[in-house]
Amino acid sequence: MKFSAVYIERAIAEHELTQRIIARVSGTPVIVIDRYGEVFNRAGQNFRIQKRAPALILAKKHGKTVLPAPEGYGFEQGRGFYFSHMLNCLYDCRYCFLQGMYRSAHYVLFVNYEDFMAGIDAETLKHDEGTVFYSGYDCDSLAMEPISAFCERFIPFFANRPASILEIRTKSTQVRQLLDFQPIDNCVVAMSFTPEAASKRWEHKVPTFSKRLQAMKKLQRAGWKIAVRFEPVIGEAGVEAEYERLFSQTFSALSADELHSVSLGEFRLPAQFHKNLVKLYPDEDLLARETVQHDGMLSLAAGGEALLEALEDRLFSYVDRSRYYRCA
Amino acid sequence: MPIISESVLLTLVVALPAEAGPLKDFFQLKPLRATTNVFQSDQGIRLLVTGVGRNNLTQSFARFAGSEFAKESQQVSPAWLNMGIAGHRELAVGEMMVANKISCAVSAQSSFPTPVLSGNHYGEVLTVDEPELTYPQNAAYDMEAHAFWDMALNYGMLDLIQCCKLISDNPHDGVEKITAALIDEIFYAASDEIRQHVDLLRNLAYEQQQLISDPVPYLEIADRIHLNVNQALQVRRLCQRFVALNRESELEALLATGYRSARDLTQILRESLKSAGKVTEE
Numbered sequence: 173m174k175f176s177a178v179y180i181e182r183a184i185a186e187h188e189l190t191q192r193i194i195a196r197v198s199g200t201p202v203i204v205i206d207r208y209g210e211v212f213n214r215a216g217q218n219f220r221i222q223k224r225a226p227a228l229i230l231a232k233k234h235g236k237t238v239l240p241a242p243e244g245y246g247f248e249q250g251r252g253f254y255f256s257h258m259l260n261c262l263y264d265c266r267y268c269f270l271q272g273m274y275r276s277a278h279y280v281l282f283v284n285y286e287d288f289m290a291g292i293d294a295e296t297l298k299h300d301e302g303t304v305f306y307s308g309y310d311c312d313s314l315a316m317e318p319i320s321a322f323c324e325r326f327i328p329f330f331a332n333r334p335a336s337i338l339e340i341r342t343k344s345t346q347v348r349q350l351l352d353f354q355p356i357d358n359c360v361v362a363m364s365f366t367p368e369a370a371s372k373r374w375e376h377k378v379p380t381f382s383k384r385l386q387a388m389k390k391l392q393r394a395g396w397k398i399a400v401r402f403e404p405v406i407g408e409a410g411v412e413a414e415y416e417r418l419f420s421q422t423f424s425a426l427s428a429d430e431l432h433s434v435s436l437g438e439f440r441l442p443a444q445f446h447k448n449l450v451k452l453y454p455d456e457d458l459l460a461r462e463t464v465q466h467d468g469m470l471s472l473a474a475g476g477e478a479l480l481e482a483l484e485d486r487l488f489s490y491v492d493r494s495r496y497y498r499c500a
Numbered sequence: 501m502p503i504i505s506e507s508v509l510l511t512l513v514v515a516l517p518a519e520a521g522p523l524k525d526f527f528q529l530k531p532l533r534a535t536t537n538v539f540q541s542d543q544g545i546r547l548l549v550t551g552v553g554r555n556n557l558t559q560s561f562a563r564f565a566g567s568e569f570a571k572e573s574q575q576v577s578p579a580w581l582n583m584g585i586a587g588h589r590e591l592a593v594g595e596m597m598v599a600n601k602i603s604c605a606v607s608a609q610s611s612f613p614t615p616v617l618s619g620n621h622y623g624e625v626l627t628v629d630e631p632e633l634t635y636p637q638n639a640a641y642d643m644e645a646h647a648f649w650d651m652a653l654n655y656g657m658l659d660l661i662q663c664c665k666l667i668s669d670n671p672h673d674g675v676e677k678i679t680a681a682l683i684d685e686i687f688y689a690a691s692d693e694i695r696q697h698v699d700l701l702r703n704l705a706y707e708q709q710q711l712i713s714d715p716v717p718y719l720e721i722a723d724r725i726h727l728n729v730n731q732a733l734q735v736r737r738l739c740q741r742f743v744a745l746n747r748e749s750e751l752e753a754l755l756a757t758g759y760r761s762a763r764d765l766t767q768i769l770r771e772s773l774k775s776a777g778k779v780t781e782e
Binding site: 176177179201203205211214215217218220221222224225227420450451452453454455456457459460461462473481 | 600601610612614615616622623653657658659660678695704708737740741742743744746754776778
């Protein structure tokens with residue numbers, strides 16, 4: 173894993189995880205800064221230029237570390253929260269809202285995991301009905317495991333808190349760390365898939381479909397709870413047949429009966445983010461397509477409810493409805 | 501490598517005529533009319549020679565920005581590169597250092613150029629008002645970089661404002677040994693690295709310029725009919741969408757059928773995109 177530079181906030185320069193990461197990226201220029209805002213998301217920065225050679229920023233997360241998850245974000249099992257120990261992603265998916273959210277493509281890793289853990293404990297104590305904590309909302313939680321040690325730290329933490337569920341959203345094949353642990357019941361690894369053609373076209377730097385499927389298979393065989401997220405659905409001619417193939421390949425490799433959950437969710441993002449994406453990629457055909465706007469969210473005109481229903485019909489021939497939810 | 505448009509510039513900024521000499525030679529830079537300290541090539545490279553120190557640099561930028569030539573020019577310079585000599589406690593004379601932090605000794609403010617350039621050495625450039633003879637910090641000491649950063653921000657793209665220093669003095673070879681001949685020598689020795697940085701920044705600047713340039717069909721429309729600001733933005737994006745969707749021939753056909761007004765045209769283009777956007781399964 174190469175970074176063009178590593179920026180370190182002075183306040184966490186001596187943090188144990190910072191020191192470990194510095195040792196792993198020897199040879200990379202290290203620059204001490206006061207606050208990550210000095211180098212991340214400054215006015216005038218350009219996501220597309222920075223994505224060519226992103227830097228790693230090690231910072232301290234201040235304020236609230238755990239936030240309520242948007243409604244419909246996950247499979248209902250209790251009160252949902254998300255936490256972002258990292259901002260931005262190793263991958264470069266053309267549809268990703270992060271490009272529209274930040275002007276900067278550098279990766280910000282908040283190393284004060286202890287504060288995230290305290291935030292998780294605080295929310296757990298407040299809610300008797302059980303809690304679900306989603307990781308991977310603003311990043312890919314597994315992709316940078318050798319650097320971030322996210323699973324290494326959070327799996328043992330959740331192992332001691334069986335009433336709380338951790339869902340890890342990812343497109344990564346970095347499952348070695350998970351396989352080194354005994355599976356825990358309250359952790360779900362959720363892999364996102366799109367049809368192979370869409371993945372090749374828009375999911376730059378993402379491991380191939382077959383490699384991701386293999387990684388999921390290994391996890392399932394080892395006893396980990398796994399989930400499949402067929403997101404984002406991008407409606408276009410022939411897409412139903414592509415999904416049929418995707419479902420068939422997925423469920424011939426994975427045991428559908430043992431899946432934690434399966435979801436479908438269409439390509440949608442806030443209108444302002446779409447506008448920002450268009451500025452970055454005015455020549456991208458996905459962003460030039462006809463859209464519809466509802467409550468400030470944009471989605472493609474092609475597809476919509478009819479397509480999702482058609483895909484659900486096909487999906488239910490592989491998966492029991494009880495394991496399914498539609499991502500809002 | 502893409503063909504670089506002449507309308508997209510990279511501006512090199514140096515303090516000394518001795519630093520300018522080799523660069524004029526590398527990039528075939530010729531004096532710009534009515535100026536004595538600005539040089540330009542027909543390959544999209546400009547050189548501004550500012551004189552030593554923050555004040556001289558600031559005044560040079562202001563003079564150039566206010567010049568008749570700059571006002572008339574259609575050229576833009578998203579990329580700015582400050583080259584120049586600097587002293588360093590540890591690096592050998594002749595080594596090049598890419599700045600990843602630019603600080604001002606007087607104000608104690610720091611800025612952080614985006615790590616776009618690759619090199620053998622990276623580090624802080626510390627801008628001082630008098631030559632530094634004892635090199636107390638592990639930094640490259642110069643006299644302009646911080647002012648350069650502040651000024652270039654007014655004209656360039658933040659990620660394409662960069663600074664590289666060539667080491668001219670250190671504790672073993674002091675400032676008293678710096679001569680025009682030495683500067684010439686270290687610039688020529690670093691010519692490959694300088695060219696690499698210049699090429700990279702020019703390419704990035706060109707790519708960015710391409711993204712904001714008007715699609716050809718839009719330019720043709722704007723030539724034919726009057727568009728107010730709002731209409732221009734709408735028609736421009738509609739044309740851009742036709743191009744991105746690989747439907748340029750359809751756009752040409754629509755334009756050939758004629759339209760009564762800008763509003764009429766916008767409607768036609770929008771309807772066409774809308775009808776094609778509703779894809780149904782066969």
